[in-house]
Amino acid sequence: MDWGTLVATASGAVIAIAGTVLADHLRGRRDDDRGHVQRRRDAYIAFIVAAGVCHTRLRQIALNSSGTGDLDAASRAVLADAGIYDVRERLFIDATATVAGAGQAMFERLRALRHVVATGAGLSSAAFHDAYHPYLDAVWRYRAAVRAELEATALSPMDFGWDSWDGNDRCPLCRSASGDA
DSSP, rough: HHHHHHHHHHHHHHHHHHHHHHHHHHHHHHHHHHHHHHHHHHHHHHHHHHHHHHEEEEEEHTTTTTTSSSSSHHHHHHHHHTTTTHHHHHHHHHHHHHHHHHHHHHHHHHHHHHHHTTTOOOOOOHHHHHHHHHHHHHHHHHHHHHHHHHTOOOOOOGGGGOOOOOOOOHHHHHHHHTTTT
């Protein structure tokens, strides 16, 4: 019996098995990482979509604020019905600290806008715009944080021909109030 052939065959088998196990482990890790990135991306999108739904519905309430009804209850229902609280929790679980912080800032600005709408402020009121423009700025800062995390090219207001993210430069009411119109 040739021991050299037996040792070489056994060594080759151990190396082949170890290589297969290592390759499978690395493939599983890569798949897990891809799944985690996709889960984050899904949470980021779900959060901004829910905030967008809230924003649209709050604007509708502000447009019709002269009507009767409990504006506080209606504006609170907007946030609950859009599912913003649920997706915010997903954001806190899956997001990096930077994106979660930007999301929380955006959420706080959305709640400030909700509060102003609940008081009966109409779309053309100074109170509405005082809450709306900081919210809009926070939305764009959230988007910028997400893009930075996902390693996408950064955006700036100038990419859109704007002066700032908050929209004051594009708002006819705010420009006329400041004498820029």
